[in-house]
Amino acid sequence: MNLSLASPPRTLFEKIWDQHVVMPRSAGPSLLYIDRHIIHEGSFHAFKDLRARGLTIRNPQQVFGVADHYVPTTSRDPNDAITAEIKEVILKFDDNMKWSGAHYFSIKDPQQGIVHVVGPEQGMSLPGSVITCSDSHTSTHGAMGAMAFGVGQSESMHVMATQTLWQAKPLQMRVELNGKPAAGVGGKDIILAVIAKLGVAGAVGFAVEYTGSALQWLSLDDRLTMCNMTIEAGARSGLIAADDLVFNYLYGRNFAPKGAAWDQALREWQQLPSDDGCHFDQTLSIDVAQLSPMLTWGTTPDTGLAIEGVVPDPSALSDPHARDAALAALAYMDLTPGTALSTINIDRVFIGSCTNSRLSDLRIAADILRGRRAVVPGIVVAGSMLIKQAAEAEGLDKVFQAAGLEWREPGCSMCVGINGDLALPNERVASTSNRNFVGRQGPGVRTHLVSPAMAAAAAVTGHFTDVRTLMGQQ
Ligand code: SF4
Numbered sequence: 001m002n003l004s005l006a007s008p009p010r011t012l013f014e015k016i017w018d019q020h021v022v023m024p025r026s027a028g029p030s031l032l033y034i035d036r037h038i039i040h041e042g043s044f045h046a047f048k049d050l051r052a053r054g055l056t057i058r059n060p061q062q063v064f065g066v067a068d069h070y071v072p073t074t075s076r077d078p079n080d081a082i083t084a085e086i087k088e089v090i091l092k093f094d095d096n097m098k099w100s101g102a103h104y105f106s107i108k109d110p111q112q113g114i115v116h117v118v119g120p121e122q123g124m125s126l127p128g129s130v131i132t133c134s135d136s137h138t139s140t141h142g143a144m145g146a147m148a149f150g151v152g153q154s155e156s157m158h159v160m161a162t163q164t165l166w167q168a169k170p171l172q173m174r175v176e177l178n179g180k181p182a183a184g185v186g187g188k189d190i191i192l193a194v195i196a197k198l199g200v201a202g203a204v205g206f207a208v209e210y211t212g213s214a215l216q217w218l219s220l221d222d223r224l225t226m227c228n229m230t231i232e233a234g235a236r237s238g239l240i241a242a243d244d245l246v247f248n249y250l251y252g253r254n255f256a257p258k259g260a261a262w263d264q265a266l267r268e269w270q271q272l273p274s275d276d277g278c279h280f281d282q283t284l285s286i287d288v289a290q291l292s293p294m295l296t297w298g299t300t301p302d303t304g305l306a307i308e309g310v311v312p313d314p315s316a317l318s319d320p321h322a323r324d325a326a327l328a329a330l331a332y333m334d335l336t337p338g339t340a341l342s343t344i345n346i347d348r349v350f351i352g353s354c355t356n357s358r359l360s361d362l363r364i365a366a367d368i369l370r371g372r373r374a375v376v377p378g379i380v381v382a383g384s385m386l387i388k389q390a391a392e393a394e395g396l397d398k399v400f401q402a403a404g405l406e407w408r409e410p411g412c413s414m415c416v417g418i419n420g421d422l423a424l425p426n427e428r429v430a431s432t433s434n435r436n437f438v439g440r441q442g443p444g445v446r447t448h449l450v451s452p453a454m455a456a457a458a459a460v461t462g463h464f465t466d467v468r469t470l471m472g473q474q
Contacts, residue, residue: 013147016149032130036458039450041068045153046154047096057101057161062104064176111254127144127146132151142230142237145240170236171186172280184293188432198284208283214246227239229355289390292306295449299437307341310340310341347423347424349430350430375460408421428448430458
């Protein structure tokens with residue numbers, strides 16, 4: 001037997017990459033075929049350039065527009081946008097999408113939602129596909145077994161005009177998650193722990209594949225949350241090999257293959273998981289059974305700590321740059337070293353964003369809030385109209401409202417606040433979103449990233465609380 005003829009074992013990412021290279025280059029970027037490209041209202045720059053150059057969308061059937069970043073969450077009427085300029089952006093997107101001939105989920109569409117929620121929900125995000133979107137958190141779609149990455153507006157224009165993109169092949173990182181997570185610990189806690197280990201630049205230049213026994217205990221929503229935030233460690237993509245959980249979820253969805261095409265696709269998808277013996281440039285292992293519910297204390301997503309912890313002391317850091325950054329973060333967050341995280345009071349909660357606005361996220365939050373009252377204001381923003389409808393069918397909206405929280409229409413909302421959903425200056429927010437940067441949720445606003453369960457727990461106690469102490473007590 002001539003072993004030299006056998007193809008070397010490849011990772012999931014490498015298999016997808018190899019299938020999509022149109023023009024390989026031994027050095028520098030290769031030209032990749034893009035299966036599906038998703039855009040939002042911020043695409044006006046790309047459309048302006050495209051139209052100015054006399055170009056059109058090369059393949060409208062592979063482009064999807066979703067209105068989410070600028071839309072009001074108080075209604076489905078663009079006239080309720082906070083400013084005339086924001087309304088103009090929403091209407092401009094309507095105009096551009098009509099011109100493009102591509103699929104469009106407008107603010108009034110019954111299947112509208114956040115780009116990274118709508119993609120999997122509509123079956124746009126398929127195993128083995130290459131997906132681009134003009135939003136940083138495009139890595140979310142990697143949970144469906146896809147290679148997905150965010151692009152800027154000029155790259156977005158390139159994809160719309162050519163259905164291809166020049167990309168440098170990243171290195172391969174495996175994050176092995178073993179053990180069964182404790183009750184009260186979910187995908188958000190796990191990814192905050194991963195980012196805390198890696199740091200915000202620890203995965204720069206890598207595609208990260210999650211493997212390990214813990215995956216069997218995690219829902220698809222948990223996986224989407226983890227891939228979503230993988231870019232907060234600097235990675236280009238996060239991905240997980242598709243299995244029956246993904247296949248069953250996708251079956252029959254709008255843009256998934258049907259009939260014989262489904263059978264054929266399924267056979268191909270089942271060949272995609274990383275081969276035994278494939279090479280990863282770096283491996284990180286985490287025993288998730290040891291994790292507690294997490295929250296961030298600082299102004300970068302890698303500042304996650306277990307709820308039992310205390311605010312760290314920057315003077316313990318030997319690196320002067322890290323020490324200065326930690327001191328600046330503490331000053332902005334108005335925190336003192338040694339303070340128990342569970343004693344930090346909050347002013348507001350936000351349950352939503354493409355990280356944590358899916359049905360299981362809402363169910364988990366509602367389980368904590370049921371029969372209790374929030375002592376701080378807050379909003380709950382479902383990830384899509386379909387999720388909102390499903391949540392209402394289960395009565396979750398009533399649980400949130402009875403607890404004193406607002407139940408809003410789908411959109412990015414307080415994740416980024418472009419639509420005006422912002423906290424007040426100096427407020428401290430327990431937020432299920434993905435970024436705690438300075439000013440992300442408004443000038444002077446202090447954002448702590450948490451899971452939906454931890455956000456709900458903080459809402460009812462008024463301070464960060466180990467959600468496990470509230471579980472099953474109602
Ligand atoms: S919710 Fe936030 S991260 Fe997600 S698509 Fe919207 S702005 Fe981007």
